[in-house]
Amino acid sequence: MTHQPQQSPEFPRLYPMGDSAFVVELGDAVDPGINQAVLGLELTLNHMSIHGLSEIVPSYRSLMILFDPLILPLETLTQKIHQALLQSPNTPLPRARHWTIPVCYGADHGEDITEVSTLLNITVPEIIAAHTNAEYRVYMIGFSPGYAYLGGLSPRLHIPRRQTPRPAVKPGAIGIAGQQACVFTNAAPTGWYILGATPIPAFEPARDPACLFRAGDQLRFAEISPDRYNNLVLDIQNGLDITAAFAAPAPANLGPI
Amino acid sequence: MREINVLKTGPANSIQDLGRFGHQRLGITQSGPMDLVAFRTAQILLDNPDNAPMIELAGMGGDFRLGRNSSPVQFALTGAKFAASLNSTAIDLNRVYMLGIGDVLSIGAAQIGNYGYLALRGGIDIEHVLGSSATHSRAGLGGHQGRTLRAGDQLSVGSAPKLAPVLIPSASRSTAGIETIHVIQNPQSEMFTPASLDRFYTQVYSVTAKMDRMGVYLTGHPLSHRAGHDIISDGNPNGAIQIPGSGLPIVLLADRQPTGGYPKIATIITADLGRFAQLRGGQKLRFQPVSHAQALEKLRRVNTALENTPKLLVSAPDRKESRLLSYNLISGAISSGDTMPWED
Known part of the structure; x- marks a missing residue:
């Protein structure tokens, strides 16, 4: 590129x-x-x-x-x-990293998924398929610490923002709105729809680097079960190296120019 | 050991240093003082390092006392005028006092302005998060446990030798009339109709009660966008005046989000930021455009005034010593009406 x-x-x-x-x-x-x-x-x-x-x-x-x-x-x-x-x-840019972010969809972790299903008239498995089959680009980090603005959302999932913000989401919530997708890092009320949650903390002030993602990174989502979600929460508490576990150098055509 | 206990506090008081720099690209807010001039004045009074953390008082003060085994700590209050007393005797702004063993420093509501600074000689000793001790409570970063202060908090104070008590002769601040706030117009102002742009500079805006460290909402006649009010999200500098769909300005300040998607019609010049942040709900203002060169001239003037502040410092009368002197003069006849606090 x-x-x-x-x-x-x-x-x-x-x-x-x-x-x-x-x-x-x-x-x-x-x-x-x-x-x-x-x-x-x-x-x-x-x-x-x-x-x-x-x-x-x-x-x-x-x-x-x-x-x-x-x-x-x-x-x-x-x-x-x-x-x-x-x-x-x-100027050569650093090699883009390619993340595969585990997401537990629906139920307690993605309470808006059935609402999205109704609004967009597609089934929940179709939502998950559309969300996990896309390749996203981290365009920028902003709004709040470590919050990644992602582009590349499937047109099937384009959905206008809520008229009024929903109550605060938890850090790790995976949202969609308009043509964008995101990973929440702070608890905040939002106009976004929440499909699921990742156990990976994208922002940890004490970690170096504090922000997991950087602009230019490529990202995919992969579905995990609630049990796997809980196990990953424990693994991360016990010091799992997140970068080693979920990031890999991108294929050569996504690397430096 | 030097420690100060928070006995009582307003809900939005926080520890601030100059701010958290270099991380806005990661969505991490700058924070720092809402009134930089008042903050710097406090450091000069106490001969503290420029970046020493202090308490920013937002609208409402609090009660403070030394920790159980703490040695006395010198302090000063700058910025907004608060009703403040040391052991029930009123104290002045811009003056160094001593908080002694058993003393209670009691700071009430702000009377003029919004943001006051309670600085302690030696600064508050608190760890840095991402290079700064400034509190950004929305993100839970910095300060005391990442949040605004609460009753029961105990803060360590850095050690520093005792200073001769000084004060800056006070200049009164007027709150009447319409404040003029200088701005530099942004090219994003093209998103407004010419009539609206004209209205932006001619109308009188009022500050609303909707204000915090993040931003201040103004009210007036709404402006009209030519077509839509969305831009592709981009950087928000300190003092950016964004106009969302309502057509009414929101001025973004120290705790602003580093990026945003509303057009920014103009930006308040650095020299006027503190003065703007001190405007209270209901106060009136008008925006006046200036050139970059004029903005720098005003900034230089502010800086020169701060650099000259040490020359203005005068010795504060040592009330304890003058009291002893008066005892001598009247041969031991002690006035029972003398309720001056112990200070130096």
Whole structure:
């Protein structure tokens, strides 16, 4: 996969957002190529170690660059970004990891699955098949700690958000809404529909790295039984190496460019 | 050993340092003080390191006393004006006091502003989570057990030599009239009709009661989006003013979500963030656009004022010593009306 952005005269679009943030938009679509270009630019800017640049927040199709304007003048930052934009197509990205995330569907773990079945007029086994047969891309992490925005949901499962949020879900809840899928990391009320739960904690502040997923990762879901779910909870409590157990390097065609 | 006990506390008081930086790409909020100027003023008064953790008081204070075997601890209150007393005698903002054995520091409701800072000499000694001790209660990160303070909490205080008592002569803050908050317009403002954009800068907004460390809801005439109010989720800087479907602004602050999907019409300049966060429900404001250069000029002015603060510090009268002096002057006749707390 290349991270050359789609050619468009409008992009890249550079603009300040307040006095201490600067935005670089590389497109206006949820698209793996644009997202890959975002990650390439982020890495290139990080390699440049720009004095006064404090933090970069990459998202689907843009980067927000936080900086200290009294140390790093806007003009200098803009120049550096133009320089980075030229270099970034040649910056190798780390090999994407490929996760297989175990999910226990329905019943206590996915209380909305029958509602989704009724709303979309498909059977529960069809929902599980559609959800597990897709390959997802982690486009970005945001909203709350370690929360992964996933693209790649089967069109059969596209469903509008709830009108009013459902009560708080537990960490590990597996949700769908619109064209997106996600893994919840925090208990929070949500407009998403919950199909199941994974025993894998995607965010643990004391773990290094605290967040399991990173943007650019590929992900699949695999169905497990309630017993397997309970056993995995115990295994994880007893120190199971999650990365070793559930992540593998992606096939070569998903690796660095 | 230095320890402070929380006897009573408002529901949203939390430990904050400068904030948690470098993790927003993982969805981890920056946090840190809502009023950075007041926070920094407290560190200067107590000659603490810039990042020393302190207690941010949100609207309602609390009662504090030393731990059982603790040595005395110096403290100062900055930011919002709270009704505060040390052993029932009123105390001032921006002044170093000593919390001695048996003393009770009692802080009531905020009278002007929202956020006060109770800083202790030596700072609160608390472990870092992801590089910071700032509390982000929604995610259960940092601070005391990842949450806001509760009665019964016991906080360790870092050791530091005793400081000569000082104060900053107080400047009164007016709450009357319409506050002007300066912003830099964002290109996402193109998503609004020209009439709405014009209205954004001309109308007077009111702060609503719906506010917390995450954001503040404003009320006024709703703005209209040209077509829809969804953008592809992107980064939210501190002070971003997002306009959801209601057409009414939500200003995103220290505990904001790092990314979001509503258009951001403008961003409050860094120099005005603390002043905005101190506006209370019902207070009126107007947004005024400035250039990047003007925003930096204002930021420099704020920083220069903070850098000059040490020059403003004056010795606080040592009430204990002046009391002894007056005893001598009146040859041992002790006034029973003297209820000054022991402080230095």
